[in-house]
Amino acid sequence: MNIVGTLAPLAFGLAAIGSGVGVGIIVGKTIESVARQPEMAGRLQTLMWIGIALTEALAFIAIGVAFIPFPAP
């Protein structure tokens, strides 16, 4: 049986595991902290978005890799 296709979606899936876990930890910790100190919610939310943007970048780099024209072996 021959399977034809590109491995790029697989690479994205693997990258998504990491950033998914990362974003989960960031949001979870933010919720935890807001529960402890509700008056800090505004500042924590800002930090949370910065963290999410940085963590998610890895998954987006994985999308970009699919468009790099690697030479065929």
Added chain:
Amino acid sequence: MSECPPGEFCGPSVEEFFPEPILFLNTPFEMNRILLIRMLVVVVLAVIFWVATRNLKVVPTKGQVVFETITGFVRNNIIIETLGEKDGRRFMPVLFTIFFLTLGLNITGVIPGLQIASTGLIGQALIMALVAYFTFIYAGMRRHGFRFFKNQTVLPGVPIFIVPVIAILEALSTFIIRPVTLTLRLTMNMVAGHMLLVLCFLATNFFFVTVLVEQGNPLGLLGVGTFAFGIAFTALEIFVAALQAFVFTILTAIYIQLALADEH
């Protein structure tokens, strides 16, 4: 999309986002339906804002309450909370435009009859990301001059021998990765959402028309499931459209705030 063997299922492809031009054929101004939808959205947004702000009252009417709830949310919870009162007012126009343009262009992905989010084309997202990019560079240059680039790259309290490495990494993350991720986050969310919806409804059509009616196979009743999922994902897409507009705006606001901050 062109050749699909009869009796088999063919999923959607990226060609969904490159339909045939339908207006001004064979001129440099060829337009397909995505471009037309984009213009329609801009006109609708302009009309909504013109009508809603034409006759504001101290005791608001029903429509004004809805309008003020949405704009008030963007103003207070996104812009003022991130940038503060003074800077928030300065950058209010560009952030407002980004929010409502993104929301309007995203929401066409679920409106029956239009059914495509033109932010799914990378050009639209790229332009908006570039606007955000130059806005935060402008904000930083205006406040700090060329010290802005030093503030963004050289962090205080870093040992002197790893300053160059950190500076390269910070420059990469601030000036290259930020606009790229802004673009890709928006585009890929809309592309993936559109693909999911098209897949669900194409499968529904395939199950009911081809399998159940033409081939007479009771397995075609699976179409009920795919149709239910299509409806569920439509609801999800409405949420994603609003969420992406929110994320894009708040990230732009945060980038401006980081550029304005005195010390890194």
